[in-house]
Amino acid sequence: MRLRQRDRAALETFYQSYFDRVYGYVRRMLGDDAEAEDVTQEVFLNLQRSIDTYDPERPLSPWVFTIATNQVRDHWRARRRVDPLAGASLDDEDARPDPPARDAGPLPALEQAELARTLSAAIDELPESLRTTLVLRTQEGLSFEEIARLISRNETAVRKRYSRALEALRERLARLAADVRGGGAA
């Protein structure tokens, strides 16, 4: 296909379609504008270098986000070499026990904008492995199977991570709702 041949028009369409998604994903994973720009740049240069490896018969998104995820991992590794306390591994989350099941109740009736801000902040606070799974699933629309291949885990582990991520978000929203109710009563 034209993309593999590095046709300029095809690359342009590709860039316009994927830039926001890749930057949004990388920024969400790294939490820092400058680092996100560095890594996004590496991702796109890497995508261009690796374009021969793309199979046009397969969906493009998993290939793009595999490269983006690997680049984010490389960045984390480099960051940990500088600061060993920074960031947990993408892989060590599976070792954690499941949190006890809790009924967080209905989602709080917050204003939409406030809710979006709160959710956004809550996503940023998730452990990296849960965040990767959640963002790839809910914002990039990848299937559990695709995410599993992408992060070299089995599908069951990915589904488990996803459930834990939703649970963590529900708890955070419930805490916020309690704060809002408490504040309103005072």
Add this chain to the structure above:
Amino acid sequence: MSDETRDRELERLLSAVPAPRARSEFRSSLRERFLAGAASAPEVDVVPDERAPAGQVRAGRGWKPWIALAAAAGIVALLYFTKPAPRYWEVLPGSTASVVRVNGDILPPAETDMIGKALNDARSVSAEGGTLRLAYRDQYAIELPAGARVDFADTYTLAALGPALRVVTGPGFHGQRLHVRSGGANLLVTGTAFAVDNLPEGVCVCGLEGRIAIQQKGHADVPLEGGKQCWFPKDESAPAWGDAHAPHIAPVRELEAAAREHWRP
């Protein structure tokens, strides 16, 4: 409320959380670097020729093995070139375009096989003087009205230019994703039928059925349900929502009927 219901509600909210946005200067500077590689990048990587170790160099070369090898290569080439090209793209009934361009080259509209083959490796297709309906395997069908053009980054990543593009996904689309960009709107489709109309004042996206994730520069991703319309003003102000616009939906219904007939086993 059950766990499943709560999860669905939370997933709906999460899909509407705005993704972080990059600085426009960074976006454009990286674009330059990304596209700069397009013209200069070699299509095939050049591997430096390595000299074989002296011990591995053959002392003599008979001519018979070379003739046999050449004959085998000839047979393989013959089989390859006489093999019928796979029919990935097909022109659907109901196409009325008087001019079809693939990669800018005019092809006779009646030569549907030729158009289909040309589309297998196309970077663009456009229609003039009428509509052009195309199906990609059993994955999706598109309709380009007169004056419309579609640019392909790959089979599942399209840019819709010109007045409109109508899209219907097919029975084999399950699990795939289609990316359609038009004006300021990015659409991520996971199984649906919809129309994108590029009007002077903005872009109108009307869903017929299924669900589309819509992204507009500077705004949150939002889902568009069937029967609903999302209006993206050219000035990039906030999108407006409403019921699907009947004149935009009607051609999608017709395309859907033609595509279903085409995909019928």
